[in-house]
Amino acid sequence: MLSIKDLSVAFKTRKGEVNAVRGISLDVGKGETLGIVGESGSGKSVTSYALMRILDAGGEIRTGDVSYGGIDLRAASERDMRDIRGREISMIFQNPRAALNPIRRVGHQVEDVLIRHAQATRQDAKTKAIAALEAVKINDAAARYEAYPFELSGGMCQRIVIAIALACKPQLLIADEPTTGLDITTQKAVMDLVGALAKERGMGMILITHDLGLASQYCDRIVVMKDGLIVEEGAPGMLFTDPQHPYTRKLVDATPRLGASIRNLLPPDARSPEPEHKVHTRPLLEVRDLVKTYPGKAGPVQAVKGISFDIKAGQSLGLVGESGSGKSTTSEMVVRLQDPTSGNILFEGHDIASTPSGKFMRHPVRRNIQMVFQDATDSLNPRGTAASAIAEPLARIDRMRGAKLESRVSELADLVGLPQPLLSRYPHQLSGGQKARVGIARAIALEPKLLILDEPTAALDVSIQALVLNLLVDLRAQMGMSYLFVSHDLNVVRLLCDEVLVMKQGEIVDRGPTASVMDKPSHPYTRALIEAAPQPPEPVAA
């Protein structure tokens, strides 16, 4: 149905031309689901924009043929392309909330497409739009028709985006990272919905994702892209069990999965034995009846409803939950960036909750509790160098100056595996993995006893995630730190944590040693979370 031959795409930038796609060929059959898997910069999204001819300014198709059902998409006029987009080939995107017009009612956005492609008249547009919303399993579609995107959850917004894409019953759907930024159970619901609709309508699909596990679960065939080239193509099972290309091998290895240890994520030659970390029996942190209440429009909202837990010295505790579960609020209270409404936080037996967060900076315990933030880019000052970011806590809290400071910063860079020449660079000159290392170096600069890690690898490619997770394991063994590891990814928590807490709506619903919670989940919510996580087929032992 769709056939791409020798496609190459280049972007004009200030630094000259960048070849984003360098001669790829692929086919999608009718009703087939093709996965395009690759890490950031592999050209997987650009390929889809190119075939839809919606490349950003400066992007240009250089060579190749794109034909869809006999139509040459490269030669088609812009007017013909507008008829094809939305009616023959549709797209859904990542970050669904931003993908919708923020100031237009979602129902009207569906109508726009229906009217554009003459699938509805002004008179029956509303009825048909509501039918389109019902087709993507939106409850109470008539009421949702009137809503604005900001009034809906992320998963609901993605359903609207899907409704817009499928309203005119296209033959091919391109899903560009459709579940990035969604909760794991929402991800499963959205993917199941798209899969079922594709099957029901005999619709072809291209699923673009960085998640090999997700692709293998929903695709008939997968192509792996790297640096604008297709490096391997095959059935999902084959790719996992017998990857031919070294890059595919690396991706398969780096995907967290059942039965793999944290060192298994690394390429075979980098697998040194995993260091042991010692867990003491004495508690480092004791949280008692912690409550956080926010004032809301319709009365106060309890984000955290009286939770208690301990972290022992040297222990790594995983905190798992979906958005709105209160896990981030909890971690921010523990790191003392937010004040609890009530309850105690005892650090080595002393209550630190009584010091207001604004004054905690001067508290002697400040140096012992540090945090690694979720977004490695946004948590670094864009006008400061990597060295200045790492030096900040040393200069502020340790009053370290001059040569001593410099040598400590370079020592820390070595510790986190950040090459020395990169220290003078600014955040925009560093890659995602390098920025993550800077964030970790800054957090461990004062040798804290407790490190709070708020989804530190959520924005990273899997191969980089593998490196960062292994770095965290090494640092833990070396420095004897305790971790509070906040994550939505159970497979990652399983690799790193001794014990795990599962939070839902401000309460801890499940807790215990990671292995027993994960392998024999007692609580239905834990079970739902585990089942929702895509499980890649098990690879053959390396």
Added chain:
Amino acid sequence: MNARTKMILGRMAQAIPVVMGVVVISFLLTRALPGDPAAYFAGPAADEASIAEIREALGLDKPLFQQFFLYVGDLARGDLGTSLTTGQTVMSDLAARLPASLELTLVALLLSCAIAIPLGVLAATRPGTWVDHLCRVLVTAGVSMPTFFTGIVLIYVFYYLAGLAPSPLGRLDFIYLSPPHVTGFYLIDAALAGDWETWFGALKQLILPATTLALFTLAPIARMTRAAMLSALSSDFIRTARAAGLGSRKVLYGYAFRNALLPVVTTLGMVFSFTLGANVLVEKVFAWPGIGSYAVEALVVSDYAAVQGFVLAMALLFVALNLVIDIAYALIDPRIGLN
């Protein structure tokens, strides 16, 4: 909708303390002016006794807070006092001059928007082309020339050299009678009276000063429109709309432009307030009987009632303007007013 109505009502209630503050400040500010109004009013030949007599007559001998209560009492009755220079009540002076300034400013802004917004949109959709460069040149030229200079150049070219424009002397040439007073806006009053000859007469007088102001206000509006359109056009939802096959007109106006309107409206409000304050020079150059020149004259001679009235009127106007902008914002963007 209910939440939004509530928000608008709440916003209006917030304006009340601001107005009260303005009353206090306008009173204190005028008392702090240097110069003795009684001495000025008495004239150069007056002796100490007659100055004291006049001071007593004006109520300026009373303690400050008592003067304030008298002032507030007068305000409540709609009495802003009498101007020492014109001999008219300040209220009637303002009623005659404020519409003149407002008419000039509004026409200038309409003109400026009519050019700047399409120019900004065009420049944003075709970055790097001649439209974009034209936009940049016009914007730079407009903002770098002071209004009195542009005004004089325009008079020189269109009145003195080309003879196209009428003499730059006020709102109407002497051959016309001013239209019956309804709103004080000559264009509206003349239209209401059906007197189209006067209407054109008033329009001819307006064109040059309005153009002068419009050239000056073009820059911020065009720049903001361009920037807002560029950022709206690069948003994710524009990509969604394009991928759904929506036409370029729908994408541009239905999706991008409405989102770009928010910052443009904010800029418009700011531009309006600074134009109203900054058109004194234009009023002087074109002998426009506006509120700016009135205030400057009053200030020079410590005509405290007139200054007080001016400050109060302007402050109320700004409060009203901000209110209108906030309401416009809430109407454009459904997200506002709910958190």
